[in-house]
Amino acid sequence: MNKILITGGAGYIGSHTAVELVKAGLEPIILDDLSNSNEKVLDRLEEILERKLTFYKGDCNDRSILDQISKDHKISGVIHFAAFKAVGESTEQPLKYYSNNIGSLLVLLDFMKENSISDLVFSSSCTVYGQPDVLPVTESTPRKDAESPYGNTKKICEDILVDYVKSKAGIRVIALRYFNPVGAHPSGKIGELPIGKPNNLVPFITQTAAGIREKLTVFGDDYDTPDGSCVRDFIHVMDLADAHVKAFTYLNDKPSGFYDVFNVGTGNGNTVLEVIHTFERVNDLKLNYEIGPRRAGDVVKIWADTKKINSVLGWKPSKTLEDSMRDSWNWQKGL
Numbered sequence: 412m413n414k415i416l417i418t419g420g421a422g423y424i425g426s427h428t429a430v431e432l433v434k435a436g437l438e439p440i441i442l443d444d445l446s447n448s449n450e451k452v453l454d455r456l457e458e459i460l461e462r463k464l465t466f467y468k469g470d471c472n473d474r475s476i477l478d479q480i481s482k483d484h485k486i487s488g489v490i491h492f493a494a495f496k497a498v499g500e501s502t503e504q505p506l507k508y509y510s511n512n513i514g515s516l517l518v519l520l521d522f523m524k525e526n527s528i529s530d531l532v533f534s535s536s537c538t539v540y541g542q543p544d545v546l547p548v549t550e551s552t553p554r555k556d557a558e559s560p561y562g563n564t565k566k567i568c569e570d571i572l573v574d575y576v577k578s579k580a581g582i583r584v585i586a587l588r589y590f591n592p593v594g595a596h597p598s599g600k601i602g603e604l605p606i607g608k609p610n611n612l613v614p615f616i617t618q619t620a621a622g623i624r625e626k627l628t629v630f631g632d633d634y635d636t637p638d639g640s641c642v643r644d645f646i647h648v649m650d651l652a653d654a655h656v657k658a659f660t661y662l663n664d665k666p667s668g669f670y671d672v673f674n675v676g677t678g679n680g681n682t683v684l685e686v687i688h689t690f691e692r693v694n695d696l697k698l699n700y701e702i703g704p705r706r707a708g709d710v711v712k713i714w715a716d717t718k719k720i721n722s723v724l725g726w727k728p729s730k731t732l733e734d735s736m737r738d739s740w741n742w743q744k745g746l
């Protein structure tokens with residue numbers, strides 16, 4: 412069975428991807444330092460999968476733990492999720508972000524080369540597009556200057572990968588530009604578990620519904636959008652997880668030096684208010700929310716053109732916004 416090292420595999424997207432890898436007959440080897448996740452996720456994964464998983468607690472900047480993993484297992488590919496992702500914190504502590512997000516990629520690439528591991532799927536973000544001039548965004552939409560050190564780390568990592576594959580390093584790479592991941596595993600056993608006060612919309616919605624937060628503030632309703640609130644492309648995390656499996660399968664017969672990038676979204680934009688109202692409708696509850704001022708640095712509207720991933724990887728999302736809102740609440744209720 413092909414063993415795939417997943418850095419950050421105890422995190423939100425990594426844990427859901429571990430489930431999909433096993434379902435596809437691949438063996439995830441999880442490396443996570445638990446800086447933004449909890450070891451209990453491993454127990455939950457084992458409950459869902461009804462089997463044991465291999466987990467290493469450690470930092471993927473630490474070459475010795477990577478070497479230990481390669482002594483213990485024949486790794487055939489890597490999915491590199493591990494990164495810090497709090498945009499606000501990245502503006503306060505940029506070096507923490509540059510060091511972890513870029514440093515870990517460099518260590519990993521060196522490790523892959525020395526161990527003749529050719530295949531890499533990298534977690535990028537739609538943040539690289541900034542506020543695009545034309546919508547929806549295709550993969551060839553020009554990237555803009557990053558709005559934050561976090562966003563810049565994703566842009567720089569993409570550039571590093573482009574340069575590295577050109578250097579005949581013997582690797583094949585896909586960068587997936589995620590839009591806004593939401594939802595949870597339908598079992599409610601794993602989901603997004605932000606540490607402290609959430610920054611992202613859906614965890615804030617679910618925590619407000621659960622009474623953990625008093626109310627949700629909608630950041631602006633006077634934008635040039637159908638109802639004045641911002642527009643995003645909300646992709647169910649299980650569909651996103653499946654895109655990683657498809658990306659790996661696709662890399663299989665690609666030549667060394669291959670690099671490509673794919674948007675992973677639904678292809679539809681939804682406003683913040685639509686998300687709130689969908690959450691209320693499918694879960695039959697009322698959310699305490701108010702309209703507040705705009706959030707500095709917010710992109711007004713963005714959604715993905717998904718023709719490339721649909722046709723090239725044969726990937727299509729199977730879940731709706733309704734599914735995402737039901738699954739997110741199901742997960743929150745179980746906490």
Ligand code: NAD
Nearest residue numbers: 419422423424443444445446447448470471493494534536
């Ligand atoms: P997450 O914080 O839930 O998961 C990341 C995991 O990586 C965490 O479990 C954390 O403990 C671990 N980690 C961080 N640094 C590490 C290190 N040096 N060594 C080992 N483990 C380390 O985040 P997520 O939402 O699952 O995001 C996964 C990836 O996707 C990240 O690269 C993120 O930037 C990217 N991304 C996320 C989103 C989003 O909205 N969630 C959107 C676009 C891109």
Ligand code: UD1
Nearest residue numbers: 498536538610611612615628629630641643683706708709
């Ligand atoms: C944020 C990050 C982006 C990252 C993405 C996915 C910023 C500026 N950008 O984008 O770099 O790639 O997450 O992790 O943080 N909203 C509210 N009230 C809230 C929370 C959010 O109205 O309490 C609105 C926001 O104004 C936005 C939408 O909901 O319009 C989505 O917000 P969020 O979940 O933070 O994601 P992004 O802004 O898309």
